[in-house]
Amino acid sequence: MTQVPENMERIYVRPTGLTVKDTHYCPGCTHGTVHRLIGEVLDELGIRERTIGIAPVGCAVLAYYYFNVDIAEASHGRAPAMATGVKRVSPDKIVFTYQGDGDLAAIGTAEIIHAANRGERFTTVFVNNAIYGMTGGQMAPTTLPGQVTTSSPTGRDLRDAGFPMKMAELIGSLPGSAYVTRQAVLDPAGIRRTKKALTLAFRTQMEGVGFSMVEVLSTCPVNWHMQPLEALSWAKDKLVGYYPLGDTCMTDGVRALSTKGKG
Amino acid sequence: MSKVLIDGNSAIAEAAIRAGVEAYFGYPITPQTEVLEHFSRRMPEEGRVFLQAESEIASINMVYGAACAGARVMTSSSSPGISLMQEGISYIACSEVPAVVVNIMRGGPGLGNVQPSQADYFQAVKSAGHGDYHMIVLAPATVQEAIDHVVLAFDLADKYRTIVMVAADGAIGQMMEPAELPPMRPVRRASERADWALVGAVDREPNIITSLWLGAENLERINLGLQRKLREMEKNEVRYKEYETEDAELLLVAFGTVGRICRTVVREARALGMKVGLHRPVTLWPFPEERLAELASRVEGMLVVEMNAGQMVEDVRRSSRDRCPVHFHGRMGGVFPLPDEILPKLQALAAEVSAGGARATEANP
Numbered sequence: 022m023t024q025v026p027e028n029m030e031r032i033y034v035r036p037t038g039l040t041v042k043d044t045h046y047c048p049g050c051t052h053g054t055v056h057r058l059i060g061e062v063l064d065e066l067g068i069r070e071r072t073i074g075i076a077p078v079g080c081a082v083l084a085y086y087y088f089n090v091d092i093a094e095a096s097h098g099r100a101p102a103m104a105t106g107v108k109r110v111s112p113d114k115i116v117f118t119y120q121g122d123g124d125l126a127a128i129g130t131a132e133i134i135h136a137a138n139r140g141e142r143f144t145t146v147f148v149n150n151a152i153y154g155m156t157g158g159q160m161a162p163t164t165l166p167g168q169v170t171t172s173s174p175t176g177r178d179l180r181d182a183g184f185p186m187k188m189a190e191l192i193g194s195l196p197g198s199a200y201v202t203r204q205a206v207l208d209p210a211g212i213r214r215t216k217k218a219l220t221l222a223f224r225t226q227m228e229g230v231g232f233s234m235v236e237v238l239s240t241c242p243v244n245w246h247m248q249p250l251e252a253l254s255w256a257k258d259k260l261v262g263y264y265p266l267g268d269t270c271m272t273d274g275v276r277a278l279s280t281k282g283k284g
Numbered sequence: 285m286s287k288v289l290i291d292g293n294s295a296i297a298e299a300a301i302r303a304g305v306e307a308y309f310g311y312p313i314t315p316q317t318e319v320l321e322h323f324s325r326r327m328p329e330e331g332r333v334f335l336q337a338e339s340e341i342a343s344i345n346m347v348y349g350a351a352c353a354g355a356r357v358m359t360s361s362s363s364p365g366i367s368l369m370q371e372g373i374s375y376i377a378c379s380e381v382p383a384v385v386v387n388i389m390r391g392g393p394g395l396g397n398v399q400p401s402q403a404d405y406f407q408a409v410k411s412a413g414h415g416d417y418h419m420i421v422l423a424p425a426t427v428q429e430a431i432d433h434v435v436l437a438f439d440l441a442d443k444y445r446t447i448v449m450v451a452a453d454g455a456i457g458q459m460m461e462p463a464e465l466p467p468m469r470p471v472r473r474a475s476e477r478a479d480w481a482l483v484g485a486v487d488r489e490p491n492i493i494t495s496l497w498l499g500a501e502n503l504e505r506i507n508l509g510l511q512r513k514l515r516e517m518e519k520n521e522v523r524y525k526e527y528e529t530e531d532a533e534l535l536l537v538a539f540g541t542v543g544r545i546c547r548t549v550v551r552e553a554r555a556l557g558m559k560v561g562l563h564r565p566v567t568l569w570p571f572p573e574e575r576l577a578e579l580a581s582r583v584e585g586m587l588v589v590e591m592n593a594g595q596m597v598e599d600v601r602r603s604s605r606d607r608c609p610v611h612f613h614g615r616m617g618g619v620f621p622l623p624d625e626i627l628p629k630l631q632a633l634a635a636e637v638s639a640g641g642a643r644a645t646e647a648n649p
Contacts, residue, residue: 040490069485070484070485070486071484071486072484073353073482073483073484075349076494082496083496085490085492085494086492088490089485089490090484090485090490091482091483091484091485091490091491091492092482092490092491092492092493093348093349093352093379093482093492093493093494094492094493094494094495094496095345095348096345096371096372096375099341099342099345099348099372102337102341102342102343102345102346102348102349103345103346103348103349103352104349105335105342105346105349106307106309106345106346106347106348106349106350106351106352106353106357107349107350107352107353107482109307109333109335109346109350110306110307110333110350110353110354110355110357111353111355111474111482111483113474114353114483114484131339131341131342132338132341132342132345135337135338135342
């Protein structure tokens with residue numbers, strides 16, 4: 022760490038929860054913001070050295086290079102099953118999965134629903150940008166009605182492709198869930214609220230209260246064919262319009278944490 | 285230790301517990317469900333992890349997670365369930381974490397039936413999932429051997445950081461036999477987990493377990509490493525059992541339950557004055573190729589008997605290097621090939637050999 026001159030105050034450091042590497046994420050993508058928030062939360066809660074991460078298949082497939090924790094790479098959709106395996110044999114560790122919308126809301130729906138319903142003591146960070154980014158912009162389970170993608174060239178037709186999946190509501194309705202919330206990293210206030218939610222999600226796990234998931238509405242400027250700022254405002258308007266922000270599940274145990282805790 | 289009367293499935297589960305398995309993840313499927321049931325009762329008693337997963341896909345990925353965390357872990361299933369696990373098995377193989385999978389094989393293809401079968405030989409030995417790798421595959425012929433193989437499977441999995449399959453046909457899983465269970469080994473403590481395991485990055489760089497290797501040369505390097513390990517296994521881990529092979533002129537080759545049936549055939553044939561022996565591969569991979577090549581230059585002909593349409597026979601033919609004719613007899617769908625139908629096939633082989641006849645022609649029911 023570089024020396025700070027005596028007459029200056031250090032107001033910014035890279036969290037130790039992140040490695041010192043350039044990410045592969047596209048310009049304007051908000052994965053980096055979410056990574057950063059997780060890194061900060063791991064530091065602030067003092068849990069980095071006992072945290073095990075599970076990376077997904079999708080844009081965040083290389084997340085294991087960026088989180089400074091012991092970490093494994095799952096097959097597509099199976100991160101919650103892997104996390105279950107890790108947590109069951111290492112109950113004293115803090116375990117989290119990092120998953121996108123194709124991973125969690127399409128191919129991996131069975132695993133996330135059953136993990137949540139069993140009340141597995143791990144935390145899922147679910148980044149929803151309404152598109153398959155890594156494969157080049159195909160329709161996701163969360164793609165909005167009428168949204169044009171490379172596999173819905175005339176726009177998502179609800180009669181044919183069904184409806185965008187509201188995962189926070191679905192997972193939040195399960196009796197095994199303890200804390201489920203939907204946040205957005207589309208402006209500074211949203212980023213602060215997302216960090217607060219991530220903190221509460223990890224504390225839910227640390228206190229052994231139950232399963233926690235933070236859905237984060239995110240952008241994909243490249244595959245949405247928008248400039249980064251345009252993508253942010255489109256997401257604020259359209260994504261937040263379809264996917265309302267806020268908690269979909271908060272048990273009394275979590276509420277007690279959120280009122281007394283530092284989150 | 286004294287013998288107990290026990291069914292193969294329960295014996296497999298109890299053997300794993302005594303071998304120090306820390307966690308079991310599984311899903312019900314006939315004819316292996318007793319494995320799951322035994323674990324569901326015994327693991328909580330021992331203070332270890334039992335979880336009935338939502339699918340075989342989840343089971344194998346739970347195994348993958350627990351293996352990454354450094355725990356001794358296994359799952360079990362039967363043929364269609366193993367098909368569902370194949371992606372996970374491939375990830376485990378590439379990631380080089382130790383794990384044990386038991387397949388109590390049933391009739392296929394498709395939903396097939398729940399009768400004993402050996403039709404998953406190709407799947408276990410040749411194509412356990414996508415990509416270039418093999419599992420060590422152990423094929424027990426008795427309940428006792430199933431017990432011994434489970435213990436061995438954990439040790440081999442740890443030794444090579446590999447996935448080991450115990451492939452038993454449904455008969456082994458379902459039948460009761462007197463067998464001796466191994467002594468209880470101490471369970472590995474969390475502090476004794478391997479240095480590559482995901483246990484928390486304290487005062488070191490993070491451990492990363494992945495099967496993703498971008499860049500052609502990079503992935504080729506990983507594959508070359510895997511291949512080197514496979515060659516080591518081929519050198520060290522070939523296992524087989526033989527019966528009356530010393531003076532044999534004709535050789536029966538069979539694995540698992542069929543190997544056992546063929547012992548009876550050897551006795552019956554010898555009573556008729558035929559010099560017949562039995563070679564029973566115990567490791568289906570690595571295959572006892574060298575030994576079979578040796579035998580092929582000594583005997584006058586081989587008859588391979590399987591509960592499938594002819595799978596291991598391909599490896600026997602390859603190993604025999606055309607040094608003697610190799611015949612095949614197989615039954616499918618869960619039908620046992622019995623001594624009174626195998627013996628005539630053996631006599632036909634003997635007649636062909638003594639007539640100095642043609643080589644390696646197909647003989648099928």
